[in-house]
Amino acid sequence: MSSTVSARAPQQSSTTPGAGQTPAPGRRRPRILDGWGLLIVPLVVFLLVVFVAPLVTILSRSFTDPTTGLDNYRDFFSSPVYLDVLGNTFRISGLVTLVTLLLGFPYAYLMTLAPPFWRGVMLVAVLIPFWTSLLVRTFAWVLMLGDTGVVNQGLMSLGLIDEPLQLIRNQTGVLIGMVQVMLPYAVLPMFATMRQIDRRLVQAAEGLGARPISAFWRVYAPLTVPGVAASCLLVFISSIGFYVTPALLGGPKDMMIGELIVQQLSAVLRWGFASALAVILLVVTGVLLVLVSRIVNIGKFMGGER
Amino acid sequence: MSQNTSTSTSTSTSALAGTGVSIDIRNVVKRYKSMTAVDDVSLSIEPGEFLTLLGSSGSGKSTLLNIIAGFISADSGAIEVGGKDLTKVPPYRRDLGMVFQHYALFPHMSVWDNVAFPLKRRRISKAQVAERVQRALDVVELGHLGKRRPTQLSGGQQQRVALARAIVFQPQALLMDEPLGALDKRLREQLQLEIKRLHRELGTTFVFVTHDQEEALAMSDRIAVLRDGALVQVGTPVELYERPASRYTAEFLGESNIFTGRNHGVDEGSALVVRPEHVRLSAVGSALPTGHNAVDGVVREVVYLGSGLRVEVALPDGRHLITRSEVRGALTPSPGLPVAAHWHPEHALVVRDDTAA
Structure with a gap:
């Protein structure tokens, strides 16, 4: 990490010679604390105080509170209730990922085909959730999806259903709420990938004898894979840490690990166990990132250069 | 291979x-x-x-x-x-x-x-x-x-x-x-x-x-x-x-010298095309091959192409004419030299002038 940072420091890049020239070995050495390099010190301090220190505290607490050892982890992995919560978390996150993919892929694809004006409209539509508070949106869903909410009232007055559908306090509610929140994260990376795909390749495939559907699946779709993978990863990892939406829209059976952490922390006051849960969440996320980064270059979709 | x-x-x-x-x-x-x-x-x-x-x-x-x-x-x-x-x-x-x-x-x-x-x-x-x-x-x-x-x-x-x-x-x-x-x-x-x-x-x-x-x-x-x-x-x-059928084709494929207007003996709507390799240069006043058409001008530029010379001749009406010739011609052109540019009439094609439209 530190070598990457120093290599991109302005001092270094401004002295980077043109191609073909070999710099003296001494000049390549990272000199992080000269002039410009000092500018990152405030950020480093900030991260140390608000990120690294709490993380270390959580990690140590998960092994020491209330007793030193692996007790917290043993409790977690030996209890079906807790494992169910972990299973729920994965299942719901997986479903959210699947649904956002199914909705987001065609949406992103249509965006690449739309004329500039409509592309703008579609972009704003997908970004609107970004501009509203998560809490407000979730409460809005509670009002809309409840027994006397707009959706059920509407369906009943149309005569399509006789009694209200159970749309909240269960998995359906959680899915609806989370998919709406996650949709921009799914659409934007896919759109970014798709707009760079040369559509003439599809034309070439058709000229070579591929039916339009075959040309799409064999030429266009494979080229969207980096975007699709980035989307899925973003959505899945964000989803497993969700708290507000499942807490308000889900039922007791749909508890996710985020809710369990809050419950252990504020209701049961088992801080050590809550810390262990947080560590487990962190490790799972890390492992996923590593696995997926073997398939696609994640940095590219997070604003990195390569 | x-x-x-x-x-x-x-x-x-x-x-x-x-x-x-x-x-x-x-x-x-x-x-x-x-x-x-x-x-x-x-x-x-x-x-x-x-x-x-x-x-x-x-x-x-x-x-x-x-x-x-x-x-x-x-x-x-x-x-x-x-x-x-x-x-x-x-x-x-x-x-x-x-x-x-x-x-x-x-x-x-x-x-x-x-x-x-x-x-x-x-x-x-x-x-x-x-x-x-x-x-x-x-x-x-x-x-x-x-x-x-x-x-x-x-x-x-x-x-x-x-x-x-x-x-x-x-x-x-x-x-x-x-x-x-x-x-x-x-x-x-x-x-x-x-x-x-x-x-x-x-x-x-x-x-x-x-x-x-x-x-x-x-x-x-x-x-x-x-x-x-x-x-x-x-x-x-x-x-x-x-045999280009029109002035456009003649100008698009290869280099051409185009003459229009009555003073070159060309009707309205037509153009006379002479390819550079058919134009020869002689000293002004020297005897030209019989039947050749000629215009007088002054050499403006000479480019050595290895296989030959490309000579631009400035004509009195302000336009210029291009010739291509072998290096060892009868005349060694240099800028400023007055010359007579001439060609056999069979190399002068009258074509439809379709560039004005």
Whole structure:
């Protein structure tokens, strides 16, 4: 990490010679604390105080509170209730990922085909959730999806259903709420990938004898894979840490690990166990990132250069 | 290239050879909002012919090729290939090979898979696919690079892969849309020769689009000159160069000296064309060959081309005249020298002046 940072420091890049020239070995050495390099010190301090220190505290607490050892982890992995919560978390996150993919892929694809004006409209539509508070949106869903909410009232007055559908306090509610929140994260990376795909390749495939559907699946779709993978990863990892939406829209059976952490922390006051849960969440996320980064270059979709 | 390779190459090529088909373009019209891209073009391409659509950008040559390929549908008119009307047939059932200026190789597939793509779409047995892909790659001399990705190849190699992919399924005809436009001059000339060789060995009908008149002259059996969507003239390179039907063709193909107006004895609406290599220079006042037409002028510039000289002569009316001559002529021109430029009347062509419109 530190070598990457120093290599991109302005001092270094401004002295980077043109191609073909070999710099003296001494000049390549990272000199992080000269002039410009000092500018990152405030950020480093900030991260140390608000990120690294709490993380270390959580990690140590998960092994020491209330007793030193692996007790917290043993409790977690030996209890079906807790494992169910972990299973729920994965299942719901997986479903959210699947649904956002199914909705987001065609949406992103249509965006690449739309004329500039409509592309703008579609972009704003997908970004609107970004501009509203998560809490407000979730409460809005509670009002809309409840027994006397707009959706059920509407369906009943149309005569399509006789009694209200159970749309909240269960998995359906959680899915609806989370998919709406996650949709921009799914659409934007896919759109970014798709707009760079040369559509003439599809034309070439058709000229070579591929039916339009075959040309799409064999030429266009494979080229969207980096975007699709980035989307899925973003959505899945964000989803497993969700708290507000499942807490308000889900039922007791749909508890996710985020809710369990809050419950252990504020209701049961088992801080050590809550810390262990947080560590487990962190490790799972890390492992996923590593696995997926073997398939696609994640940095590219997070604003990195390569 | 060793003797061995060339032998195996030609057997490979003959195994991929197809029979040429005719292509008939009938009254094709394509209009976009404010312009007519293809303006009532009719053209018959002979089986096995190498025909070039030549024109500047915006002449409609690419649009016409895309209409033949089926990527663009014409507003009216018909395309027949091998006597079959393909106007309403989608591109994937037209069985035409296409090579694009931008290569259009599939970046997620290896070179081998790119070339196998059209065969797999045709449900050909695996063994057959392997054999034919290898043969097509051998033909373009890339047999050893099948495992590479297109992005790992140079521009010239990529275009060869595109060529292999376009011929591997033995299409009825090969369409090429400025295939050499993105390559540098040397590579372009090398690939021109290779495409010529492919054409000779395959016997397939080739339709080639270019804006480069030298390329068109060097490669084609016949050239169709397009201008503003309309067909100006069709003919062999020799016909077009030596007997241009109009001033536009004369100026587009090669260099020409154009004279208009009554004081040159040319009627309104016509132009006199004299090719630079037919203009000779003599000292002013010296005896000219009998019957020669002449104008007096002053040498403005002399360019040594190695094989000869290119001389610009400033005429009294402010225009200039270009001549090409051998280095050892009767006269050594230098700037400022007054000369008489003269030519035999049989080299002065009277053509329709279509550039004013």
